[in-house]
Amino acid sequence: MLTVYGSELLTKPPKADGKVHVTYWEKWTGAEFDAIKGVVDYYNKSQDKIQVDLLSVSGIENKTLMAVSGGIPPDIAGLYGPNVTQYADDHAVIQLDDLCREGGIKAEDYIAPYWEAGMVRGHIYALPSTPATTALHYNRALFKKVGLDPDQPPKTIDELNSMADKLTKREPNGHVIRTGFMPGEPGWWNWAWGPFFGGKLWDGEGKITFNSPENVKAYEWVQSFSKKWGASALQSFQAGFSGTFSSPQNPFMTGQNAMEIQGVWMYNFVHMYNPKLDWAAASFPAAKPGLEDPTVIDLDVLCIPVGAKHTKEAFEFLKFVESQKGLEMLCLAQKKITPLKAVSPGFIEHHPNPFIKLFIKLAYSKNAVSTPKLGIWAQYGDEINNAFSEITIMSKTPKQALDDVTNRMQPMLDKYLERLKIRGEQ
Amino acid sequence: MKSISRKEAMAGYSFASPWLVGFLLFMAYPLAASIYFSLCDYSVLKAPVWVGLDNYAMLLHDELFWTALKNTMIYAVFALPAGMATAIILAMLLNSKVKGMAAYRTFFFIPSLVPQVSLAILWRWVLDGEHGVLNPLLNKLHIPGPNWLGDPHWVMPSLVIMAMWGVGNAMLIYLAGLQDVPVQLIEAADLDGATSWQKTKNVTLPMISPVILFNLVMGIIGSLQVFTVPYIMFPNGAPAHSTYFYTEYLFDNAFRYHKMGYASAMGWLMFVMILILTMFSLKMSEKHVHYQGS
Numbered sequence: 246m247l248t249v250y251g252s253e254l255l256t257k258p259p260k261a262d263g264k265v266h267v268t269y270w271e272k273w274t275g276a277e278f279d280a281i282k283g284v285v286d287y288y289n290k291s292q293d294k295i296q297v298d299l300l301s302v303s304g305i306e307n308k309t310l311m312a313v314s315g316g317i318p319p320d321i322a323g324l325y326g327p328n329v330t331q332y333a334d335d336h337a338v339i340q341l342d343d344l345c346r347e348g349g350i351k352a353e354d355y356i357a358p359y360w361e362a363g364m365v366r367g368h369i370y371a372l373p374s375t376p377a378t379t380a381l382h383y384n385r386a387l388f389k390k391v392g393l394d395p396d397q398p399p400k401t402i403d404e405l406n407s408m409a410d411k412l413t414k415r416e417p418n419g420h421v422i423r424t425g426f427m428p429g430e431p432g433w434w435n436w437a438w439g440p441f442f443g444g445k446l447w448d449g450e451g452k453i454t455f456n457s458p459e460n461v462k463a464y465e466w467v468q469s470f471s472k473k474w475g476a477s478a479l480q481s482f483q484a485g486f487s488g489t490f491s492s493p494q495n496p497f498m499t500g501q502n503a504m505e506i507q508g509v510w511m512y513n514f515v516h517m518y519n520p521k522l523d524w525a526a527a528s529f530p531a532a533k534p535g536l537e538d539p540t541v542i543d544l545d546v547l548c549i550p551v552g553a554k555h556t557k558e559a560f561e562f563l564k565f566v567e568s569q570k571g572l573e574m575l576c577l578a579q580k581k582i583t584p585l586k587a588v589s590p591g592f593i594e595h596h597p598n599p600f601i602k603l604f605i606k607l608a609y610s611k612n613a614v615s616t617p618k619l620g621i622w623a624q625y626g627d628e629i630n631n632a633f634s635e636i637t638i639m640s641k642t643p644k645q646a647l648d649d650v651t652n653r654m655q656p657m658l659d660k661y662l663e664r665l666k667i668r669g670e671q
Numbered sequence: 672m673k674s675i676s677r678k679e680a681m682a683g684y685s686f687a688s689p690w691l692v693g694f695l696l697f698m699a700y701p702l703a704a705s706i707y708f709s710l711c712d713y714s715v716l717k718a719p720v721w722v723g724l725d726n727y728a729m730l731l732h733d734e735l736f737w738t739a740l741k742n743t744m745i746y747a748v749f750a751l752p753a754g755m756a757t758a759i760i761l762a763m764l765l766n767s768k769v770k771g772m773a774a775y776r777t778f779f780f781i782p783s784l785v786p787q788v789s790l791a792i793l794w795r796w797v798l799d800g801e802h803g804v805l806n807p808l809l810n811k812l813h814i815p816g817p818n819w820l821g822d823p824h825w826v827m828p829s830l831v832i833m834a835m836w837g838v839g840n841a842m843l844i845y846l847a848g849l850q851d852v853p854v855q856l857i858e859a860a861d862l863d864g865a866t867s868w869q870k871t872k873n874v875t876l877p878m879i880s881p882v883i884l885f886n887l888v889m890g891i892i893g894s895l896q897v898f899t900v901p902y903i904m905f906p907n908g909a910p911a912h913s914t915y916f917y918t919e920y921l922f923d924n925a926f927r928y929h930k931m932g933y934a935s936a937m938g939w940l941m942f943v944m945i946l947i948l949t950m951f952s953l954k955m956s957e958k959h960v961h962y963q964g965s
Contacts, residue, residue, distance in 0.1 A: 306926075307926045484800050485801035621928070623928050627927075631907060
């Protein structure tokens, strides 16, 4: 902390332009960083009182934490949606209720789950920057190759299973050379399979419900792929995909994985690495009637850390980003959807992603799922990922793995809620 | 006289003050603070709340703590002797009088200069069960290559193999020790008709035993603190926590779960474990380590 503080003092550039300099740390790199830089540059040119100094920061959660505790946080931090509750619990980010009220930023302007993502126990701590939903992405060329109709993606999990069977290709020795579908690819939402099957991760009050029958059923489905194709064969096949997402070796681009759950951003990567790929996106299949259009609500958020020196000016910039113009400029440049209900004429028409209407529709789905609003989510999510690993390598039955996570997390939830109660924040 | 010695002392402290200040601020204070934090519920961002020995008591009942500790111990038990044996053998080979020895020494030392993150990525390409370099070579020898990175039974051997890649530093220390072995002792053994193995066992190894002890202690400390390579190669200790090490759990508690008090307790437990193992090694070495001056 002292080192950070010392270096901050030594490296602080002189501010001779008469503007208030707002420091803004953002996690993005590459094209996504260029998109936010475009917004920042536009804002800086649009007025002469505030200069936003944008910095791309890797490992932003840890660095923001350290900077806050060292007393030298940025004025704005671009965190991940699931971080918000933990950072609010730890008093690392400020409540934005009053600022939003004064600035005219209202919940009713946003698509509900994106506003909700920034709310913790009735207060707003974060505003959405770029939102996303997920859908089934499938390789149309492979559909045609195995005799499936590329205009008829699976609508139910049973259909998904049977299409996956047709699309999976193995050598006589059992070696997998192409998968139709793998629940562990890309493996970013291993927690979501339960909610996709109608389960919940906690009851919203004091009970971890990870081992509920719906969740067990979901992970039995996950394990069915290992049983069908061989846990070892699938592990070996998938091990080669690690670190290949943003590359031409991405298994969806290479045709090694015919169908996978992905977010609205996938278009960017297909466009970048294999623009000739014949692909499409559709709603993820329903596990049972009533669970149509399941999707993961995923988003990046903007927060003002506790101890920020220029809160008022930082919020002035946030007001611009959260305006219809600012959000559409950012989201269009990142080729995502906007978190606002109102959409300017031309946003959809000029959007390069041919499935943008689907992703917008999914944001309104009654079966959209988000990470639980728990300050212990980081640990809970890690436990779920480990259980997922145990299930796919078949070292445990789904029931055993889910029971273990539930038994481990329940005391942690109890303690977490007890602490909130002691602090009067429950 | 008194005034001169005081002046000298002041000058000495002044010259040493950059280190002293740095040590007090960046080592002594954090160390002392972490003892206090280990007895508190502390998230870094809020004031620590005293909980006594609660963190230590919770660790004893934390299943994941024991898994991480077990993984770390298994790794140390295999990686440490394997690394030491490799380093000694390489050092002995590189101590022989062969043309171009400087080039050979450089060649074997260079891998230890590779940054750990690069090393982790490099080994992924080598050990990948599907597309890696190693398995096709094994297949040519009619050995079926395992799923090095995905099979829980093979990930630990993979990490031990990778650890041997970085023995360059230890090898260099052994090499320096070997060059200090008195030539007359080797010549005396030659005159007595000793074989190469007898010379190694009865002369060379005893003469470099202080160096072996030093590398053993450093190896214990290093192997119990293994972090970077498994953290990069096996996120979340996958598969199924089979590569989840003590320091990874400590890091996660401190920086991901914001449980700095708990992490501090883990840090101090690790310190005690390393201290006990080091003391044990020193005690055991009394009969086996020979110092030239003694």
